[in-house]
Amino acid sequence: MTTAKKVWIGVGIVVVIIVIWLVASYNGLVSMKETATSQWQQVETQYQRRLDLIPNLVESVKGVMKQEQTIFTELANARASYAGAQTLNDKAVAAGQVESSLGRLLAVVENYPTLKSSDNVQNLMTQLEGTENRVSVERQRFNDDVKAYEVSIKTFPRSVIASMFGFTDIQYFQAAAGAEVAPQVKF
Numbered sequence: 001m002t003t004a005k006k007v008w009i010g011v012g013i014v015v016v017i018i019v020i021w022l023v024a025s026y027n028g029l030v031s032m033k034e035t036a037t038s039q040w041q042q043v044e045t046q047y048q049r050r051l052d053l054i055p056n057l058v059e060s061v062k063g064v065m066k067q068e069q070t071i072f073t074e075l076a077n078a079r080a081s082y083a084g085a086q087t088l089n090d091k092a093v094a095a096g097q098v099e100s101s102l103g104r105l106l107a108v109v110e111n112y113p114t115l116k117s118s119d120n121v122q123n124l125m126t127q128l129e130g131t132e133n134r135v136s137v138e139r140q141r142f143n144d145d146v147k148a149y150e151v152s153i154k155t156f157p158r159s160v161i162a163s164m165f166g167f168t169d170i171q172y173f174q175a176a177a178g179a180e181v182a183p184q185v186k187f
Contacts, residue, residue, distance in 0.1 A: 025161045032152055036145040036170050040088060043142050043173070046135040047095055051079050053131060054102065057124040061109060071108060074101040092173055102128070139173045146170045 058072055078101045082094035106128075109121060149170060153162035161167075 022161060025158050026165060029149075029152060029158065029162055029165070029167050032145070032149040033167065033170070036142065036149050039138065039142040039145045043135065043138040044091070046131060046138050047082065047091075047098075050098070050102075050128065050131045050135060051082065053124060053128050054079060054098075057105070057121070057128060060118065060120045060124055061105070071101065071105050075105060077101075089171055092171075143172050146172050 054075055058075060075098070078094065078097040081097055082091060085091040085094045106125065109125065152158050153167045153169075
């Protein structure tokens with residue numbers, strides 16, 4: 001075998017290795033992005049469960065709390081805002097509005113002894129509490145998946161492939177501004 005043939009075989013092997021690495025890296029990035037997207041769907045599933053429970057809680061509470069109509073209106077508007085949100089960021093902001101309004105409603109329920117003693121209201125609040133825990137877990141999983149994806153597209157050498165094929169950032173879920181402040185209800 002001549003030296004030229006050996007060089008061409010060596011070059012061919014290097015090219016094959018590079019192509020295999022490119023394909024594996026690309027497929028890995030696609031998989032990570034889809035994992036994060038799928039996890040966001042889990043977050044939305046829990047949001048939907050929450051949104052489905054809210055009208056039942058509101059109806060259970062409405063009869064006793066006619067004077068708290070503004071909270072019911074805020075909740076209805078927040079639910080509509082979430083339903084109309086198109087992007088992940090818009091949905092996260094709308095979910096924050098739902099949480100804020102829901103927090104005010106729950107604070108009101110805590111201040112009404114007749115509501116606290118209602119089995120229907122207690123059952124709905126327990127379901128809502130469980131849903132809030134699920135939302136929290138799914139958000140954390142989403143952020144974990146986004147972190148893995150972000151690290152992958154930003155570290156060399158995958159960053160080169162990510163930029164070549166248009167892999168872009170996915171936004172982490174962040175709490176809405178003011179979420180750290182507990183709602184206050186004044187009578």
